[in-house]
Amino acid sequence: MKFVLSLVLSFIFLLWFIASVVGMVYASRSAELSWLIPVILGQVFLVIGTAGLIAMLRAKKKDLWIDIVAILIGAIIVALPLIYHFGSEQTKTAITAHIPTLAGAGLLIAGLCGTLAAYIGQKRAAEKYSTPVEGICIERKTRLGSGGAVLHCPVYELTLNGETLRMEKEVYSNMGVPQIGESRTLYIDENDLGSYVEPTADKRVRMIGYFISVPFMIAGIITLVLSLI
Numbered sequence: 001m002k003f004v005l006s007l008v009l010s011f012i013f014l015l016w017f018i019a020s021v022v023g024m025v026y027a028s029r030s031a032e033l034s035w036l037i038p039v040i041l042g043q044v045f046l047v048i049g050t051a052g053l054i055a056m057l058r059a060k061k062k063d064l065w066i067d068i069v070a071i072l073i074g075a076i077i078v079a080l081p082l083i084y085h086f087g088s089e090q091t092k093t094a095i096t097a098h099i100p101t102l103a104g105a106g107l108l109i110a111g112l113c114g115t116l117a118a119y120i121g122q123k124r125a126a127e128k129y130s131t132p133v134e135g136i137c138i139e140r141k142t143r144l145g146s147g148g149a150v151l152h153c154p155v156y157e158l159t160l161n162g163e164t165l166r167m168e169k170e171v172y173s174n175m176g177v178p179q180i181g182e183s184r185t186l187y188i189d190e191n192d193l194g195s196y197v198e199p200t201a202d203k204r205v206r207m208i209g210y211f212i213s214v215p216f217m218i219a220g221i222i223t224l225v226l227s228l229i
Contacts, residue, residue: 010144013051020044038081045074066212069110076106100227108220114213118206129187129197133158135167137178145172152177156186156196169195175208176201 020040027036049070056064084095135156145151151172158165167186178184178201187197 007144016047017044035081035085038077042074042077042079042081045070045077047074049074066114066209069114069216073106073110100223104220104223104225104227106220107216107223111213111215111217111220114209114216118209118213122206125197125202126187128192129189129195131188131190133160133186133188134183135186135196135198137180137182137184138166140177140180141168141172143172145174149174154178154201156184158186160188160190160193165193167193167196171205173201173205176204 020043023040024037027033027040049067053064053067053071056067080095080099084092087095135158137154138157139155141153141155143151143153151174153168153170153172154177155166155168158167167188184198184200187199189195
């Protein structure tokens with residue numbers, strides 16, 4: 001049942017995304033509707049960020065910064081063209097004069113927050129989960145991600161103090177996922193067995209965070225410099 005529901009939701013998501021792209025293309029062909037392009041783009045950020053935030057909250061994860069940043073960016077991208085289009089001439093002049101600076105500052109702050117969050121999260125995890133154990137992947141849970149991508153969540157079996165345990169993080173990915181029967185070194189906290197650090201997969205996920213946040217910083221710096229020249 002869950003698989004069917006995931007399939008239906010993925011299909012709906014795909015239709016919505018295609019409709020958004022078609023809407024932007026259609027709006028770009030009309031001077032009167034061109035202001036809708038950033039509105040449609042912004043709602044894409046809003047929907048994806050909100051969906052990601054809900055998924056992270058359900059999984060009781062704390063790394064919410066990417067989704068929160070996406071929601072904030074989406075809200076700004078949607079709000080500014082709406083205010084500009086329906087606002088007074090004075091409002092339009094003020095927005096036009098400050099858009100580059102605001103955009104640069106927003107991008108820079110978003111990039112800094114993302115980079116710091118990823119770095120601090122890594123340091124805290126390394127301090128908390130410091131006991132190495134060998135875990136064997138005995139199962140790979142599967143679900144469909146956005147766009148129909150197949151994602152996996154590994155389930156590890158390990159022995160701790162003579163007791164056999166099963167551990168999983170309820171984090172689904174298609175990168176760095178071990179094969180069934182593959183052994184990997186996990187780092188755990190013996191006082192909190194609800195999670196763990198697996199360097200191979202976690203590093204790839206962390207690099208995605210940097211890959212997303214660093215371009216925001218660079219774009220923000222460039223935009224700020226150009227707006228102040």
